[in-house]
Amino acid sequence: MSTSRFDIDRENQWCPGCGNFGILTAMKQAFEARNLTPADLLLIGGIGQAGKTPQYLACNMLHGLHGRALAMATGAKIANHDLNVVVSTGDGDCYGEGGNHFLAAIRRNVELTVLVHNNQVYGLTKGQASPTTALGTVTKLQHQGTSADAFNPVAMSLAAGASFVARGFSGQVDQLAGLIQNAMSHPGFAIIDICQPCVSFNKINTFAWYKERVYDLEDAGHDPSDFSAAWAIAMTPASEQIATGVIFAKEGNAYHRRLTVLQHQPLVSYAFDGDKVHSLISRS
Amino acid sequence: MSTSRFDIDRENQWCPGCGNFGILTAMKQAFEARNLTPADLLLIGGIGQAGKTPQYLACNMLHGLHGRALAMATGAKIANHDLNVVVSTGDGDCYGEGGNHFLAAIRRNVELTVLVHNNQVYGLTKGQASPTTALGTVTKLQHQGTSADAFNPVAMSLAAGASFVARGFSGQVDQLAGLIQNAMSHPGFAIIDICQPCVSFNKINTFAWYKERVYDLEDAGHDPSDFSAAWAIAMTPASEQIATGVIFAKEGNAYHRRLTVLQHQPLVSYAFDGDKVHSLISRS
Amino acid sequence: MGHDITILIGGAAGQGIQTIGSLLAGICHEAGLFIYSYDDFQSRIRGGHSYHLLRIDNQPLTGPSLSPDILVAMDRNSFDLYHHRLTKRGRVLLNSDAGDTPADLPENIMLSLPLADLAKSAGGAITANTVAAGVVAAMLGTGLSRARQAVEAQFRSRGKKVVEMNLAALEKGYEAGQNHAVDHTLTFTGFAQERVVMSGARAAALGALAADCRFFPFYPMSPGTPIVTHLADMAQEVPIVVEQAEDEIAAVNMAIGASFAGVRALTATSGGGFSLMVEGLGLAGISETPIVIINAQRPGPATGMATRTAQADLLFTIHASQDEFPRFVFAPGSALDTFHAVKKAVMLSQRFQVPAIVLMDQFLVDSAMTGVISFDPAEEPDPAMETKWDQKETQSSQNDTYQRYRLTADGISPRIHPCTPAGLVRVSGNEHGPSGFPDENPENRCAMVDKRFKKLTGMKEQMTMPDVFAPESEFFLTGWGSTRGGIMEACQTLRQEGVDVGWVLFQDLWPLDEHKLTDLLSGKQLILVEGNATGQLGVLIHSLTGIRHYSLVAKYDGRPVFANYIVDKVRQIQGVKK
Amino acid sequence: MGHDITILIGGAAGQGIQTIGSLLAGICHEAGLFIYSYDDFQSRIRGGHSYHLLRIDNQPLTGPSLSPDILVAMDRNSFDLYHHRLTKRGRVLLNSDAGDTPADLPENIMLSLPLADLAKSAGGAITANTVAAGVVAAMLGTGLSRARQAVEAQFRSRGKKVVEMNLAALEKGYEAGQNHAVDHTLTFTGFAQERVVMSGARAAALGALAADCRFFPFYPMSPGTPIVTHLADMAQEVPIVVEQAEDEIAAVNMAIGASFAGVRALTATSGGGFSLMVEGLGLAGISETPIVIINAQRPGPATGMATRTAQADLLFTIHASQDEFPRFVFAPGSALDTFHAVKKAVMLSQRFQVPAIVLMDQFLVDSAMTGVISFDPAEEPDPAMETKWDQKETQSSQNDTYQRYRLTADGISPRIHPCTPAGLVRVSGNEHGPSGFPDENPENRCAMVDKRFKKLTGMKEQMTMPDVFAPESEFFLTGWGSTRGGIMEACQTLRQEGVDVGWVLFQDLWPLDEHKLTDLLSGKQLILVEGNATGQLGVLIHSLTGIRHYSLVAKYDGRPVFANYIVDKVRQIQGVKK
């Protein structure tokens, strides 16, 4: 394995063979390619195996509650929109417990890079169904199969109005690194749903299963500015084929371009003005 | 105003001229048409002006917390799927605070009729933006305009896999009554997003504004089984024209058809079997 | 009794009774009077019944009164509800637009006027409220010119035409009211520059700004919303962001994210929203991220009574969230105190890197009073001082040696902003080692719990013990938060009746030094006056000091605790009246 | 000391140490021994370190021990961690598959075996754990045939081939272990029909079923998840629905919806999930809808330590949610007690129409013990009796006269199912009148608060006062919930050392009768033993009775409170050892 300035000396707790390793490598690769240093990076983790990612590389780290990574990231970004914020979250974290924040962050178009490690299962809690688990799948807990239709991350992102939607595969590290770079240079909310095999609990969507189905949108000549084409990709059942690459991207004002106060400078860098407060008090 | 067996003698707290009155009338009309009595009906209300609806007609009523109506309704329906459950909720209640339950209830395909009184504003709390408020709209609180893209209820419902999606208008009571009947006979999750003028706080999306834009899908020859056509309708900006009627409907197993235990009989009607429990204890 | 006058303005939602109130408050403020006002309303937008109380005096007021000297009945219903409460000198203005004038009061007491008609003749039906204000100004005898000044000030921003129309309306009203003067001894001095009329909501907003809070994520919930509404209004003038979150969980987690990134954040809600923030409160606790939550209490549980008042979240607030961590809890006693309490909450939250909660309630939020707020604009809320922000940390991010949770003598670790050359900042809601990385080693766990609790010593030192009045008394009215004014006034009345009673009033509630508190309270017979059913302050006092209260005046009907209610109840307590 | 033997099995996650433990537990159970087991593990799926404790005796055991007589080290790390804790008679089985055998123990004490290799020769590497179990069975001298029986029982459902393979592996192991017998005095009797081996998790699941709970909405969270996993396993046999909710807020509101519709519902979570349920708890409170929440505690705040144990949510649980309402709080002291506590929680929640909370913790959930559970299958949890379901309500829905919140002498109103001819049922989380319609009239508000609190009298009567052992003692180890077994054992040891100590152990925690409790505790010197830092039971006792504890043994490192830890700490308390 090649070394990186983002390496840190800390035991990794993921299972050997976990797809998360590929994502971690791709992240480091992308950060290097963007000429970032650890000090330039704020990684925000949810809770779950995916959420552990920020612990495994050199960066500034914010690691909070299950499901709430996007809300914290929104707050951090509003406070200082000069920060490079990347969110590491799981399918349960982002689409399950955090579903409402997922919808809202897209609608605000907060400039975040969101990496959803989508292993179609709750990994850290030992194999229950996640929102992206296919209907009827038998799990460690759902012995008769799950009873809800699967959540379609790409379709939901598009319907919610996301300005950058991509899909990656932890088994295609170079492509994924490129996608992460793209996402980070996108001026708005950028989500990459990443197919990530969980070797311990997902015996269906394995590395081989994905490998058989993935194809590269760039090769296929897909135009990411074409919303209808993007929608068609979103609606293609994953059981058939899985498009990877940038699915959709559009221009749009990021949150911090929508507010006058943030257009001037980051919120954190304003000087405190006691006189203004005083005048507001006097006018009461 | 015609009388109905669903009338009750209770002061209505809505503002004169509020669109909710049309919805209330349509509901009564639909329930009559379906030959229901008050005893047959369970109405579940969220919190907000919309959520007050169950108080204004004769029925069984469950009225709980802001944003949680669909979760309660899911529980009630799992307990006894023979109940006719209709949910009265607002755009804030259902798509804002309750966004995560909205996604999940659709995915479970719980057999509910969900009426979203979508006035594009928080009515009861005096005029803040709701998720369906258009980006940049100036409100009582958002003096510089809202900073989030509007939530598109129809698109989100379709993307989430809803099996019945319709749009109504409180100003077209007969059509709305028909839609409610359709929704109630749909064997699965049925949502009607209802354009509802708020005369007190929404000075943009007024009765006249809607009136100018609405058209009837039946007249237009729309085929509700055509998902692509439905999607096209969802993507049409409301500022141009607003389709009303059944936008999409498909077959599918409702939640209570997905579970073996509920296929036999409602959960509430099983007899308690102490011997089985005893045998489970003994086998520990 | 006193010199004060109470005006009760009753009507349906949407009739603008609050507008009349604020016009009158403006006129009285202009005339150098002290005011105290309170809004009572239902959870609806039109119709029903609500009222506005305005009390005025030549001296500072600490609470409202329920016995009107002037009743402004915008509908017949309001007349029916309140006319029997009129004081002896009382006068009534009844809006006769709806037609039905009640006949059971003599004409010198009651003035029936078709307000809308009068307004129309002044230029516009929408000035009916200004007509009403004019009538009352005349009843008070404020003088027309003073009233004109106030009306001008109120409408100036809306343009000349609106001002003219309202001045005309005012005059119509003033004229009509002139022969109905109320008998009183108030003197109209002049406008007092240094005084402000401050509502609890506005004071909270200003306190936050004075402490350099800049980010206000929130989700609307009565009675928390007015605080944020004030902030949104001010956002045109100060660099702040007010963001409506998708829910309260998002609000609290956004606040934590912003605080981590170096911006002071505050959110306001009511009990239901606070319930949803409880997990986030714990995250602020373990991650040592300062945030402030204002919980404007209302009756519950659950949805409860949306526009009513209560003081029943004290113990919940102190114990909220799984496991244990230090936090601050404040409950200001008046609108003026709210400014300082919120400012203090922000400052101390920053200094000790803990969450702080400010308990308000609908009564406090929707009350306004005249007074002076001292604020020195030069005295900056220096981040370096308040938060131990360490700009001198010499570690470089290359070395990665900065420790966000360094073990220190007082439990407070130097903070640095994330993403600077000074070091990599790692914050976690898992139990973590000094570096911020999750760590579940048992010794580390104990060290971190101890570290967090070490702050308690310093925190307790910052807390002000409850104020005590008449310490030599036998009995003490004992309360916390917004009942302060009512208790003070009740105490006054009772003492005049010869009851040997003082008061003990809490504003800083948690953490308290048990020994100091025991010293202060021991030997005192405490009569609790609380806006809840179980006497939560009593439980707190008992659990901290072992002192049991003598009696409990519990009010839990959703309405404020008025002074006369306390007086009535205390009179009935055994042993109190000799 | 005693006759008991402790086996510690250590290894990495994924090595199946729990499988070895449960095989051995099965063998010992077959041999008529009592067992107590506990799992310690990290929040990861593979690697790291975890261990399983199995203690066995001829008499009932109330807790684990940390000093192994047999150490099964599945990796070198486990050997290094624990070999110094071996008792004098101790033996070690070290898995030498990885190659490196430690040389510092004599061969008669240590047996190094390549378990996977042996397993392969028995037919499959995956039976390595059965080989290990065989070795330990031989060390114990259980006899091979008994061990065979247990292994057969364990694998029967997986088919003949699997059984054969595991029997071969067992024999390989048994053979290898035969010359390494541990010196002990246990006698192997025979299987005792009436006894079960019950974990806290399984007991909770069964208690819920025994009380006719049928709906289990939940969101996974350690250590609550194993309870639901048991239920999911049982769902094949009993008509229940286990539904994974989108979040904990949904879980609690689904439970309320189902309960309203007539199905008993229970949800299980940990502190973080409970925090999210707090608003729903209040809804159950005001709407008087029975639900049960199991909060399996873990260290916090926030994410804390996911797989560790704590007892720090007591005061939070008692005060959780805005405003005030009656609730039950239970904290069973053992796996066997858990069955009864959960059953009682469901029954009483139904009878009084209030929410009930059962506090467990990771230690309790993941502990298993041998014992007898008495349950009479004929004694139905009669809904009519338990819930005052009123089938005789004669009101018809035509008349619409049924009142869900009818004011009654005991505060409990008859319930009927919604959507029946008996009447229209209206339930609200707003303050409501007797009919269930929202009502904000102040008199009604007071009546409803009083109605809800009236239940407290009856509720208190149902609560069992804490058990007291050796009431004549000078000191009392005082605890609640899962520390029970450890405290009992520590007490025994201390008494043998001549310390004058008994114990007071709480399982029913809220609401308690203050007078009864004061009578019970007054004059006693209480030494609190709690799994938290501040001594929450002490705060509760003080606030209820005014009695302050003598001393506090606080353990908050995330690990269970073992008997020997208590003994050590108590010995050091001033005045205890004469």
Ligand SMILES: Cc1ncc(C[n+]2csc(CCOP(=O)(O)OP(=O)(O)O)c2C)c(N)n1
């Ligand atoms: C409020 C709360 N609920 C539940 C949990 C338990 N929990 C931790 S991680 C997780 C799900 C993990 O699934 P996912 O987000 O898909 O991440 P993965 O482990 O699969 O990468 C859950 C339910 C928690 N920590 N907090």
Ligand SMILES: Cc1ncc(C[n+]2csc(CCOP(=O)(O)OP(=O)(O)O)c2C)c(N)n1
């Ligand atoms: C937890 C919680 N947060 C906030 C509120 C306050 N609240 C009541 S209704 C409402 C929004 C109403 O908007 P909507 O759902 O669109 O209903 P409308 O009144 O417009 O019909 C809010 C925020 C509450 N009751 N509970």
Ligand code: SF4
């Ligand atoms: S459980 Fe699955 S997702 Fe988690 S580390 Fe192991 S393989 Fe990866």
Ligand code: SF4
């Ligand atoms: S505020 Fe708007 S939604 Fe509410 S009752 Fe009035 S008009 Fe209707």
Ligand SMILES: [Mg+2]
């Ligand atoms: Mg996952």
Ligand SMILES: [Mg+2]
């Ligand atoms: Mg609305």
